[in-house]
Amino acid sequence: xxxxxxxxxxxxxxILLQLPLRVGLGGxxxxxxxxxxxxxxSFANAIKGFRIVDxxxxxxxxxxxxxxxxxxEMIAGVLLVLGLWSRASAxxxxxxxxxxxxxxxxxxxxxSISADCSCFGDMNLVCESSVGWCQVIRNxxxxxxxxxxxxxxxxxxxxxxxxxxxxxxNDPRWTVDRE
Amino acid sequence: xxxxxxxxxxxxxxxxxxxVQAVVFGPVTLGPANLTAGTDKPKGNPDRPSADPIPENxxxxxDRPVATYTxxxxxxxxxxxxxxxxxxxxxxELWDAAAYFIDARHEHEFEAGHIQYxxxxxxxxxxxxxxxANAVMDSIPLDGTIVLYCVGGECDASxxxxxLLEQYGYTDLRIMGAGYEHWVAAGFETATGSDGGTx
Numbered sequence: 001x002x003x004x005x006x007x008x009x010x011x012x013x014x015i016l017l018q019l020p021l022r023v024g025l026g027g028x029x030x031x032x033x034x035x036x037x038x039x040x041x042s043f044a045n046a047i048k049g050f051r052i053v054d055x056x057x058x059x060x061x062x063x064x065x066x067x068x069x070x071x072x073e074m075i076a077g078v079l080l081v082l083g084l085w086s087r088a089s090a091x092x093x094x095x096x097x098x099x100x101x102x103x104x105x106x107x108x109x110x111x112s113i114s115a116d117c118s119c120f121g122d123m124n125l126v127c128e129s130s131v132g133w134c135q136v137i138r139n140x141x142x143x144x145x146x147x148x149x150x151x152x153x154x155x156x157x158x159x160x161x162x163x164x165x166x167x168x169x170n171d172p173r174w175t176v177d178r179e
Numbered sequence: 180x181x182x183x184x185x186x187x188x189x190x191x192x193x194x195x196x197x198x199v200q201a202v203v204f205g206p207v208t209l210g211p212a213n214l215t216a217g218t219d220k221p222k223g224n225p226d227r228p229s230a231d232p233i234p235e236n237x238x239x240x241x242d243r244p245v246a247t248y249t250x251x252x253x254x255x256x257x258x259x260x261x262x263x264x265x266x267x268x269x270x271x272e273l274w275d276a277a278a279y280f281i282d283a284r285h286e287h288e289f290e291a292g293h294i295q296y297x298x299x300x301x302x303x304x305x306x307x308x309x310x311x312a313n314a315v316m317d318s319i320p321l322d323g324t325i326v327l328y329c330v331g332g333e334c335d336a337s338x339x340x341x342x343l344l345e346q347y348g349y350t351d352l353r354i355m356g357a358g359y360e361h362w363v364a365a366g367f368e369t370a371t372g373s374d375g376g377t378x
Contacts, residue, residue, distance in 0.1 A: 040200070041306040042339075044207040045346050063207055067197030068190070075189050075196075088185030095186075116342030129338045 006156055018155030021145040026080030028125070028142070029093055033074035035121025040066050046118030050103050050131075051110070072096065080149070083158020090149035097146060101139050107131045208309065255365055260331075260356020267357040267365055270326055274367070278324040281315075281344075283336040284359065286373070294328065294359065295368035302339040316347060324351045331358020 036043045044066035048055045055062060072092060079089040100119070107115045108131060115131045117124075127134035154160050201207075256268040265273070274280060280297035282289045289299040298319075304312045319325060325344065329336035341352045355362075363369060 037200070039303060039306045040204075041207045041309060042302060042343065045305065045343055049342070049346050063201075064194075064197075066207060067201050068194045071193035071196045071200075072190055075193055079189070085185045085189075088182045088189060091182055092186050092189050116339060129342065 011156060013152075014155030014157050018149070018152060019157050021149055022080050022083055022086065022154055022158065025093065025142065025145050025149065026077040026082075026089070028077070029073045030077030030081065032120045032125075033070040033072075033077060035123055036070035036118070037074065039118075039121045040070075042121065043070065043118050046116050049113070049115040050107055051113050051115075052103055052106065069096070080154075083154035083160055084163070086154030086158050086160050087150055090146050090153075094143065094146045094150060097139050097143050101136055101143075104131055104136050104139070108133065108136070255361060258357060258361070261354075264354040264356030265326065267355070267361050270328070270353075270355040270357065270362075271365070271367055273324060273326050273353070276324075278326050278353075279319050281325055281327045281337075281340060282359070283327050283329045283340040288330075288359075290371065290373050292359070292363065292369050292371050294362055295370045297328075297370075299373070300340055300344075302336065302343055305343055316344070316349075319349070321348045322350055324353065325349060326353050326355050328355035328357075328359060328362070331356065331361060 044063055047062050047065055048059075053061055073096065076089040076092040076096075079085050080093065104117070107113045113131075116129050117127070117131050117135050118129075119125070119127075119135060126138050253268070256271070257266055260266050274294070274296075280294050281300045282293045282297045283301055284293075285301060286299060289297075289301075293299070298315045300312060300315045304315075325341075327337035327341050327344075337354045341354060344352055
């Protein structure tokens, strides 16, 4: 058996689309995580400000989320940049984006809540710090490349291709051996 | 199936690293829980150590020089500011009325110069030195008028600190749309050093 070399179209897709999307999306999430990991107290306060759960009863959940979520973003972001476990990383980011969007809409619709996004720690990307539709739109836009990477994975330049498994979990266009 | 396992591995790994981080650096505190706007509750643990509390705004106010205005729009004092924030004139009027001022810029900027009587409270202080942040908050009543400032323009530092203070129950938070440099340019009162603004 010998592997068939990918065609020019796949190379073009990998170089022009998948690589920039991976590095861009992964980089954004790793950057966001970096800012939050250094400001866990602020992030915990921000989560509490969203009033998703009662801070009196479920404060431990808020603290757990404040410590865990940035590291999910960091691990998934770095893996996505490297192209390792690309699909799983993109799925993790996708789930987080959907959760963020739901939480943001919850805050926007409840006029009694005035929360700070803290999406990028003390920094802001595109949108202002206070929660608004801008963050919902931004996260919805980020869902597009994320979904694409879930669908098409990391491409030929991803480490997945180096450490590709034979489980069939990877995109068959790049992993199947043909004779 | 493999993807699901890997997603769970990412989440599990994040949880483990987060736990180690909490153990090594100490857990976070959520501050006073379930605060309601306008409710004046006692703040914090009375036994906790204080750190460099800012001087209380005196009541009655000390003899601060009061700005005199001509009634005409001034290009500096009445310069346009982002919606919902204070012009330099409005901020100065509140300063004259002994409102609490908070400097949300970096500490080295505060030490180089700040509005007189202002306290340093960068949002990062809630992470790096919560005792110091608590000390500042203990100096200010929950219903006190607080004016926050940074460098003005697109600076969000004031908003970030204001958002944190709001979570601690402060109800009258105002953002100075103009920055510290505008305050200096107007010739208003300033102080230097890390003495919390003591003149």
